[in-house]
Each structure stands twice: as C-alpha cells, then as structure tokens.
Amino acid sequence: MWNFPLLPEQASTVAPHVDLLYFFQVGVSLFFSVLIFATILYFTYHYREGSNIDRSRPIAQSLLLETTWMGIPFVFGMIMFFWGAALFYVDYEAPPGALDVSVVAKQWMWYIQHSQGRAEINELHVPLGQPVKLTMTSQDVIHSFYIPAFRVKQDVLPGRYTSLWFEPTKVGRYHLFCAEYCGTNHSAMGGWVEVMEPADYERWLAEGGTGPSMAQEGEKLFVQHHCAGCHRGSQTVHAPRLEGVFGKSVPIQEGKDVHFVTADVTYIRDSILRPKSQVVAGFEPLMPSFEGQISEPDLLRIIAYIKSIAGEETPQ
Ligand code: HEC
Ligand SMILES: [Cu+2]
Incomplete structure (x- = not known):
C-alpha cells in the first residue's frame, strides 16, 4: 500500500497544539507565496x-494600500508570536507532581534512570496519561533529546541541567533521537520510548528487582563522599542541615549583601561542584x-x- 506519512503520530498532550500552530504558519506562508507569485506572473x-498597454500613467501612491499590505502581515506575525x-x-514548565526521570547523555547513548531506581539505556519506559519530567545533562558534548511523536525537543548540555516534560496520550513505541550532531556515531544515538498502561509500567519497574531507589543510592553516596560528616550535625564544621x-x-x-535563590536542581548541583x-x-x-569527583x-x-x-523538618 501507498504509505507516506508527512507527520509523525500525535502521541502527547501538546502534539495537537504544536501541529495546529505549525499548520497555521504553513497556511499563512502558502497564502502569501501564492499571492506574490500569482501577482508576479500576472x-x-x-x-x-x-x-499593447497604456504605459503613460505617472507613478501613483496610495498610503492606504501600503499601510494595508504592511498591517496585515504584521498582525499575522504577531499572532504567530503570541501563540x-x-x-x-x-x-516549558512541567506540571507539579510529574514523574521524575533522570537522563545522562554521552557519546553515543542515553543513560536513563527512574526515581524508583531502575535504569535503562536508549529506552525510556513511561506510563500512559501521566506527566513525565526529565532532568537531563551531558557527560561530554552537547546533545539534544528529541521525541518527534511527542513534539518535544530539548538541548542536553554538559555542566548544567535542562528539563523536558510531556504527557503521553497513546500506548505504543515511539522513536527517540539525538538531534544535535555530537560526533562520529551521532546518527546511531537514538532509541525508543515505550508508553505503557500504568499497571504495566508498575510491573516493569518491579521487574528491575527491588533494588534501592535513586534517593536511597544518593544517601549512600552522601555518606561515602563525607557530605554527611559535615551536613548531619558536626562538632567541628558549622554546615547547614539539608533537610x-x-x-x-x-x-x-x-559581599555585604544577601540575596535569595531557589534551591532547585541547578542550585544544588552548583553547591556541590x-x-x-x-x-x-x-x-x-x-x-x-x-568537581571531577562525582559522576553525572x-x-x-x-x-x-x-x-x-x-x-523533613530541620533538626536543631
Ligand atoms: C567540610 C565540610 C563539608 C563537606 C564535606 C560538604 N559540605 Fe556542603 N556545605 C558545607 C558548608 C560549610 C556549607 C555552607 C557554605 C556554602 O554554601 O558553601 C555547605 C553548603 C552546602 C549546600 C547548600 C546548602 C543550603 O542550605 O543552601 C549543599 C546543597 C551542600 N553543601 C551539599 C553537599 C554535598 C552533597 C556534599 C558531599 C558531596 C557536601 N555538601 C560536602 C560544608 C561541607
Ligand atoms: Cu548526541
């Protein structure tokens, strides 16, 4: 059969909205291109x-005509901008309560870990109908995390966190790509997103065994790197409690001033490095x-x- 899809499937909540805006822009561009080409041909x-045409008329000016042909495209441009x-x-902003998933990119693979602890490579399992928030960083060069069926793409940068969220609306398997040329095997840096029924997702998580969650692994590292020595009430060092x-x-x-910053992932990262x-x-x-002592x-x-x-309450 003749099968030539022009667009990937729409499999997330934002996908139809992105497509609508896209079609609007294509429509407007097409309209003006046709209008201009038709006028040129005419x-x-x-x-x-x-x-045999009368060429004797002097050049005429019309302020109304000129304002109109600038005004209409301007309005269309502004609609595209605000939309x-x-x-x-x-x-950009993940809804509160989104499922947390960590992503570390490196030449040439995606390392993904769920907060319950299960890790995977070049595969991302997610439950249907639940917002998922990825916190991403790169171990080497710039990569870009791209899921066409969800209409989401975000650069993944070394030395900082970027994030991406989506809510899948269809069970299935969707391509995931690296969308930033990142070296020899860039084209092979991809994989699959597997959208599952929530119950299947729970089962899948459990299949990974009852290993420690990310937070539990983190606590172990917190002790190993001697963070706990200072941050859990030390006799010698006055350090803030992290609860x-x-x-x-x-x-x-x-200097002499105090300003406030929100303790988000980036702040915590910078505090450590x-x-x-x-x-x-x-x-x-x-x-x-x-810096350089703890892997991504x-x-x-x-x-x-x-x-x-x-x-948790800060113990006194
Ligand atoms: C030698 C003691 C010491 C060690 C070891 C230490 N810290 Fe700290 N940490 C401090 C002190 C003192 C501060 C407050 C001054 C500052 O902000 O630099 C602090 C600040 C912080 C902050 C900011 C806290 C806030 O209230 O905003 C974080 C987060 C943090 N440390 C995490 C860690 C982690 C994670 C480790 C281990 C990888 C670690 N620290 C190891 C002494 C220590
Ligand atoms: Cu890449």
Whole structure:
C-alpha cells in the first residue's frame, strides 16, 4: 500500500497544539507565496514586451494600500508570536507532581534512570496519561533529546541541567533521537520510548528487582563522599542541615549583601561542584569542591536524596 506519512503520530498532550500552530504558519506562508507569485506572473504577462498597454500613467501612491499590505502581515506575525510564546510557556514548565526521570547523555547513548531506581539505556519506559519530567545533562558534548511523536525537543548540555516534560496520550513505541550532531556515531544515538498502561509500567519497574531507589543510592553516596560528616550535625564544621532545603528560598551572602535563590536542581548541583560561588548566609565557605569527583549519574542520585528529604523538618 501507498504509505507516506508527512507527520509523525500525535502521541502527547501538546502534539495537537504544536501541529495546529505549525499548520497555521504553513497556511499563512502558502497564502502569501501564492499571492506574490500569482501577482508576479500576472504582471510579467500583462506588461510583456510588445503588449499593447497604456504605459503613460505617472507613478501613483496610495498610503492606504501600503499601510494595508504592511498591517496585515504584521498582525499575522504577531499572532504567530503570541501563540508560539503561549505554547512555549506551557511546554516549558512541567506540571507539579510529574514523574521524575533522570537522563545522562554521552557519546553515543542515553543513560536513563527512574526515581524508583531502575535504569535503562536508549529506552525510556513511561506510563500512559501521566506527566513525565526529565532532568537531563551531558557527560561530554552537547546533545539534544528529541521525541518527534511527542513534539518535544530539548538541548542536553554538559555542566548544567535542562528539563523536558510531556504527557503521553497513546500506548505504543515511539522513536527517540539525538538531534544535535555530537560526533562520529551521532546518527546511531537514538532509541525508543515505550508508553505503557500504568499497571504495566508498575510491573516493569518491579521487574528491575527491588533494588534501592535513586534517593536511597544518593544517601549512600552522601555518606561515602563525607557530605554527611559535615551536613548531619558536626562538632567541628558549622554546615547547614539539608533537610527541607530543596525547593526553598536560600539566603546567599554576596559581599555585604544577601540575596535569595531557589534551591532547585541547578542550585544544588552548583553547591556541590562550585560551593564558593554561592555561600549560604551565616556560614563560612568551608565546603570543598567536588568537581571531577562525582559522576553525572551519581550527582543526580545525590540530588534525588536531597530532594527526598525536602519535606523533613530541620533538626536543631
Ligand atoms: C567540610 C565540610 C563539608 C563537606 C564535606 C560538604 N559540605 Fe556542603 N556545605 C558545607 C558548608 C560549610 C556549607 C555552607 C557554605 C556554602 O554554601 O558553601 C555547605 C553548603 C552546602 C549546600 C547548600 C546548602 C543550603 O542550605 O543552601 C549543599 C546543597 C551542600 N553543601 C551539599 C553537599 C554535598 C552533597 C556534599 C558531599 C558531596 C557536601 N555538601 C560536602 C560544608 C561541607
Ligand atoms: Cu548526541
């Protein structure tokens, strides 16, 4: 059979919205292209050499005509801008309660870990009808995480976190790609997203065995790297307790001033790798840098641990 799909399947909540905007833009572009080409053809024919036409009229000007032909495209341009911006904001901020999944890119594969602990490579299993939020980073060069059927794409950068969220609307298997040229085997850096019924997803998670969750692994690392020695009440070092820090506003000392930053994944990451860059007010810059000592997947596990104790009271 003749099978020539022009677009990938629509398999996420944003996909129909992205397509609608896209069709609108294609429609507007097509309309003006046809209009302009038709006009060109008409005039080329009408005023062709040798045609018996009155060419004596002086050049006429019409302010109304000129304003109209600038005004209409301007309005269309602005519609695209505000429509696109509105969609971007929806697409940018994950809804609260989204399922957390960590992604580490490296030449040339995707390492993915679910917060329950199960890890996979070049595959991403997700439940149907639930928002999923990916927190992503790269171990080497710039990559880009792309799922065409969900109409989502986000660059994945070394040295920082970017995030991406989607809510699948159809059970199935969808291609995932790296969409940023990242070296020799870039074209092979892809895999599959498997959207499952929620019950199947739970079963799949359990199949991984009853290993530790990311937060539990993170807690182990927290002890191994001696973070606990300072951060769980030390006799010698005055360090902040990390219970309840995640998601809160933290006072940062800057010279004589104090300003507040939100303790999100990026803040926690920077606190671990570049502690001197943001010193918590009321504390000395005594924390050593862990730059180069903790792998990207381990950093994500430690952050998962710090996030998991966000709801706990700070012991005095
Ligand atoms: C030698 C003691 C020491 C060790 C070891 C240490 N820290 Fe710290 N840490 C501090 C001190 C002191 C501060 C407060 C000053 C600052 O912000 O640099 C701090 C700040 C932090 C903050 C910011 C806290 C806030 O309230 O905003 C985080 C997050 C953090 N540390 C995580 C870690 C992790 C994770 C490790 C282990 C990989 C670790 N620390 C190891 C002493 C330590
Ligand atoms: Cu790549």
